[in-house]
Amino acid sequence: MPEQEQILDYKKLKFKCGLEIHQQLDADNKKLFCDCPALLRQDKADYIVQRKLHAVAGEEGSVDLAAQYQSRLDKEFFYEGYNDTTCLVELDEEPPHEINEDALKIALQIALLMNMKIQPITQVMRKTVIDGSNTGGFQRTTLIARDGFVETEEGKFGITFLYLEEDAARIISREKNKETYRLDRLGIPLVEVVTEPDIKTSKQAQKVALKIGEILRSCKVKRGIGTIRQDVSVSINNGNRVEIKGAQDIDLLPTIVEKEVQRQEKEKNVKAEVRNALPNGETEFLRPMPGSARMYPETDLFLLKISRDLINEVKKTLPKLRKEVEEELMVKGLNHEMIKLLFKENAVEDFKEFLKILDKPQLIAKILLVLPKEIASHEKLSDERINELLSKDILSDVILAVKKKKISESQIKEVLEKIAKGEELGEAIKFEKKETGEIEEKIAKIIKEKPGLSANAYMGLVMKEVHGISGKEAMEIIGKWVK
Amino acid sequence: MNKTNSKPGDYVEIHLSKLIYEGVLLESPETETGIVLLKLDSGYNIGFNKKDILEIRLKKKAKETEEKVEIKKNSEKPNIAMIITGGTIAARLNPKKGGVDWLTSPENLFKFYPELFEKVNVVKIEVPFMKASEDMDYKDWQKIAKIAEKLLNDDNIKGIIITHGTDFLHYTSSALSFFLKDINKPVVLTYSQRSIDRASSDANLNLQCSALAAISDIAEIMLVGHASSNDDFCYAMPGAKVRKLHTSKRDAFKVVNSKPFAKIFPDRIEIISDYKRRNKEKVRIDVGFEEKVALVKVYPGQDADILDYYFKNKYKGIVLEMSGLGHVPSRRARNAWTNKLKEVQDKGMIVCAVSQCIFGRVDALVYSNGREILETGVIYLEDMLAETAFVKLGWVLAKTSKREEVKRLMLENFSHEINDRLEQ
Numbered sequence: 001m002p003e004q005e006q007i008l009d010y011k012k013l014k015f016k017c018g019l020e021i022h023q024q025l026d027a028d029n030k031k032l033f034c035d036c037p038a039l040l041r042q043d044k045a046d047y048i049v050q051r052k053l054h055a056v057a058g059e060e061g062s063v064d065l066a067a068q069y070q071s072r073l074d075k076e077f078f079y080e081g082y083n084d085t086t087c088l089v090e091l092d093e094e095p096p097h098e099i100n101e102d103a104l105k106i107a108l109q110i111a112l113l114m115n116m117k118i119q120p121i122t123q124v125m126r127k128t129v130i131d132g133s134n135t136g137g138f139q140r141t142t143l144i145a146r147d148g149f150v151e152t153e154e155g156k157f158g159i160t161f162l163y164l165e166e167d168a169a170r171i172i173s174r175e176k177n178k179e180t181y182r183l184d185r186l187g188i189p190l191v192e193v194v195t196e197p198d199i200k201t202s203k204q205a206q207k208v209a210l211k212i213g214e215i216l217r218s219c220k221v222k223r224g225i226g227t228i229r230q231d232v233s234v235s236i237n238n239g240n241r242v243e244i245k246g247a248q249d250i251d252l253l254p255t256i257v258e259k260e261v262q263r264q265e266k267e268k269n270v271k272a273e274v275r276n277a278l279p280n281g282e283t284e285f286l287r288p289m290p291g292s293a294r295m296y297p298e299t300d301l302f303l304l305k306i307s308r309d310l311i312n313e314v315k316k317t318l319p320k321l322r323k324e325v326e327e328e329l330m331v332k333g334l335n336h337e338m339i340k341l342l343f344k345e346n347a348v349e350d351f352k353e354f355l356k357i358l359d360k361p362q363l364i365a366k367i368l369l370v371l372p373k374e375i376a377s378h379e380k381l382s383d384e385r386i387n388e389l390l391s392k393d394i395l396s397d398v399i400l401a402v403k404k405k406k407i408s409e410s411q412i413k414e415v416l417e418k419i420a421k422g423e424e425l426g427e428a429i430k431f432e433k434k435e436t437g438e439i440e441e442k443i444a445k446i447i448k449e450k451p452g453l454s455a456n457a458y459m460g461l462v463m464k465e466v467h468g469i470s471g472k473e474a475m476e477i478i479g480k481w482v483k
Numbered sequence: 484m485n486k487t488n489s490k491p492g493d494y495v496e497i498h499l500s501k502l503i504y505e506g507v508l509l510e511s512p513e514t515e516t517g518i519v520l521l522k523l524d525s526g527y528n529i530g531f532n533k534k535d536i537l538e539i540r541l542k543k544k545a546k547e548t549e550e551k552v553e554i555k556k557n558s559e560k561p562n563i564a565m566i567i568t569g570g571t572i573a574a575r576l577n578p579k580k581g582g583v584d585w586l587t588s589p590e591n592l593f594k595f596y597p598e599l600f601e602k603v604n605v606v607k608i609e610v611p612f613m614k615a616s617e618d619m620d621y622k623d624w625q626k627i628a629k630i631a632e633k634l635l636n637d638d639n640i641k642g643i644i645i646t647h648g649t650d651f652l653h654y655t656s657s658a659l660s661f662f663l664k665d666i667n668k669p670v671v672l673t674y675s676q677r678s679i680d681r682a683s684s685d686a687n688l689n690l691q692c693s694a695l696a697a698i699s700d701i702a703e704i705m706l707v708g709h710a711s712s713n714d715d716f717c718y719a720m721p722g723a724k725v726r727k728l729h730t731s732k733r734d735a736f737k738v739v740n741s742k743p744f745a746k747i748f749p750d751r752i753e754i755i756s757d758y759k760r761r762n763k764e765k766v767r768i769d770v771g772f773e774e775k776v777a778l779v780k781v782y783p784g785q786d787a788d789i790l791d792y793y794f795k796n797k798y799k800g801i802v803l804e805m806s807g808l809g810h811v812p813s814r815r816a817r818n819a820w821t822n823k824l825k826e827v828q829d830k831g832m833i834v835c836a837v838s839q840c841i842f843g844r845v846d847a848l849v850y851s852n853g854r855e856i857l858e859t860g861v862i863y864l865e866d867m868l869a870e871t872a873f874v875k876l877g878w879v880l881a882k883t884s885k886r887e888e889v890k891r892l893m894l895e896n897f898s899h900e901i902n903d904r905l906e907q
Contacts, residue, residue: 050713053682055597092683093712093732121518121530130682137682143527161525295526296576296680303515303530 018197024222027103031187033096034089045080092135095300103189116148124298133168141165158196202257240272255281492545564607570648572675616648624658642669642697656722660898692717692747709733718743723900771881787823800833809845
């Protein structure tokens with residue numbers, strides 16, 4: 001990559017580059033304009049609804065019917081829904097509910113962390129989308145803040161706009177005149193961060209994306225594949241702007257930008273178009289650059305007023321950036337690997353919560369991150385299933401039981417195993433107080449069966465076979481037999 | 484803020500103490516008169532408190548251009564007429580200004596509903612008034628009926644479509660079912676639950692199917708609208724047997740205690756039940772209406788004194804939405820109705836019984852409480868919808884106030900309002 005940096009003289013090329021980053025929010029796991037859970041599903045849909053879209057007369061009252069749209073209008077769209085997790089709002093059969101306040105607060109946090117000016121009076125808009133991915137024929141989107149910046153090692157970069165909007169439905173299948181979408185993703189809250197086109201090199205593009213990513217992840221956002229989408233716009237020599245979608249891997253961003261610059265250098269007439277990023281950093285044509293979308297107000301909602309009080313409230317709860325949190329966790333005595341895992345599993349908040357119950361960072365990290373995984377693999381349970389069985393509430397109850405000395409630390413794993421096998425929490429934490437004599441007998445038996453091993457080896461066997469005893473106690477008994 | 488010469492639609496600069504914003508000035512929402520709305524170049528709308536604005540500087544006047552549209556009439560297509568009365572289906576948000584425009588000209592209709600014009604020539608559009616349906620009353624029904632009569636007796640016109648708000652649409656469809664006599668052609672009422680500025684609007688399918696219904700063989704007053712949440716077909720439903728049963732869904736209207744006339748797809752009709760055929764009769768109107776009728780829902784513990792109110796205010800008739808098979812609090816209740824019912828009827832008021840169950844028939848004979856009420860003289864209206872009963876009672880009382888005659892007419896089936904055979 002350094003060699004390409006040398007080859008490309010960005011200044012001479014009048015290189016212009018900006019980013020558009022879409023990030024799903026975790027607003028109490030609810031959608032933006034209804035009370036459905038923000039839950040993606042793989043199981044069979046409960047029902048399918050069939051719809052058509054129609055030409056809509058535009059601003060001037062004429063039918064806004066660009067040629068490329070016509071084909072959309074002949075299509076039939078099918079929407080898959082679930083009785084328990086999608087509702088009439090996603091189906092475009094009920095007006096939107098009031099905007100999800102948690103989502104609004106998260107968006108405001110992001111705006112403040114990016115030093116933006118918050119729009120005190122704003123309006124939820126309907127942005128016309130007739131590719132079928134929205135049942136209404138539009139996406140709801142709101143301008144929350146503008147004119148901010150982020151600071152990186154490469155300097156300050158402008159953030160032009162922050163929008164709070166709803167995600168679209170998921171495409172499931174495309175046939176000639178028939179497309180099927182799933183409603184589960186429709187309405188999940190999303191922020192769109194738009195930067196100024198003041199990025200000067202491909203490396204800067206990466207740095208800015210990383211910085212924005214860090215800020216986003218310090219707030220309550222969704223994690224995992226598909227929860228963040230990065231688009232990058234590139235132009236050289238005052239030519240047309242090309243937008244590249246779907247850059248999933250930030251490490252690939254500089255390559256994508258460089259290859260696009262090289263492509264534009266070769267091309268005589270660069271067309272304003274949207275291209276798709278490929279895994280090797282090359283891009284392919286996706287569609288011509290759409291004209292500005294028709295925007296009109298969401299008439300079913302009041303104007304959105306963002307009060308001073310709300311902004312002040314949000315200011316008080318501004319999250320720390322990851323670096324600060326990492327340092328905090330370090331002080332608590334967690335190692336680098338655990339800290340990384342906490343972030344990866346999106347469990348930092350839970351960790352802090354549990355630590356309030358029982359101030360033993362290592363143990364809490366183990367309960368949160370290690371034990372459920374071990375049990376899942378031993379019991380051959382899926383990640384989803386184990387998270388369901390050993391929910392955060394259950395874990396919190398188990399930790400409380402430890403604190404109240406209902407169970408010992410050494411019994412935690414066994415308790416969790418029992419719960420994973422279907423026992424109720426109340427049952428699982430009941431242990432017979434075994435007589436020390438009985439336990440000593442068992443240990444003696446183990447040692448006699450396999451004579452000549454080291455104390456540590458016996459320890460391993462004892463912990464596996466004898467329950468209701470802590471490691472310390474076991475070692476003491478083994479010590480009586482093995483010198 | 485100082486006065487401004489800028490109008491909604493103009494491109495302006497809004498000067499605040501520190502910032503200047505540019506964009507298109509919009510109309511303030513009716514409930515937010517202290518706010519100025521601006522559409523930014525990005526298309527997003529933002530607002531400002533008037534008191535924060537130092538100046539609104541006009542940059543560019545709005546263009547007043549109305550695009551010309553030519554609607555080609557095709558002699559091979561059948562001719563229909565439309566009566567436009569208001570409601571979502573005829574309201575269009577003007578994104579330039581922020582306000583609502585009514586769609587009343589053929590040109591405007593064509594712009595929004597080109598598919599309607601593929602099937603038919605709309606040769607006449609009548610606009611008696613533009614109202615939300617909840618603002619209408621019997622005088623509006625009478626106006627619509629009078630226009631419909633003329634259009635139905637015009638040989639050049641094959642059928643009519645009436646567009647209407649949804650809230651009280653079923654009252655209007657009931658009224659027309661009684662007001663228009665010797666019906667000869669299709670009279671189709673239709674609506675929209677999703678505004679027409681969105682690509683997903685239900686108005687398109689409803690209008691396409693209405694057009695097909697209007698040129699069909701079905702000479703009935705019918706409501707045509709989505710059969711389900713799908714955009715596949717509509718039902719043509721008897722005007723006096725239909726009710727709004729959902730606040731927001733596309734298929735808000737359902738036939739109660741009966742069946743639709745037909746399934747109507749955008750390209751074909753599938754008949755479901757018997758109907759009156761297209762014919763050469765001359766349509767007459769019978770639009771008399773006694774305004775002093777009421778529709779009252781009975782609730783637990785309600786005081787029968789409510790009947791005194793109506794009697795004192797010279798009401799001639801009242802439809803009571805009773806419980807179950809047709810009951811009100813009996814002599815055994817703390818607030819008994821029986822004596823009061825007898826009293827107001829003896830003084831000449833007509834009292835009719837329908838059920839708040841919505842589905843099913845009233846029957847006073849099953850329980851002693853019912854027989855007790857029946858003995859006071861209450862007229863039990865079979866399986867008639869409450870809304871239809873209200874409209875019909877007003878219509879009947881305009882003809883006669885004689886109890887026996889009222890009873891006979893209320894129980895005569897004029898326009899499918901009574902169904903003798905309730906199916907599963």
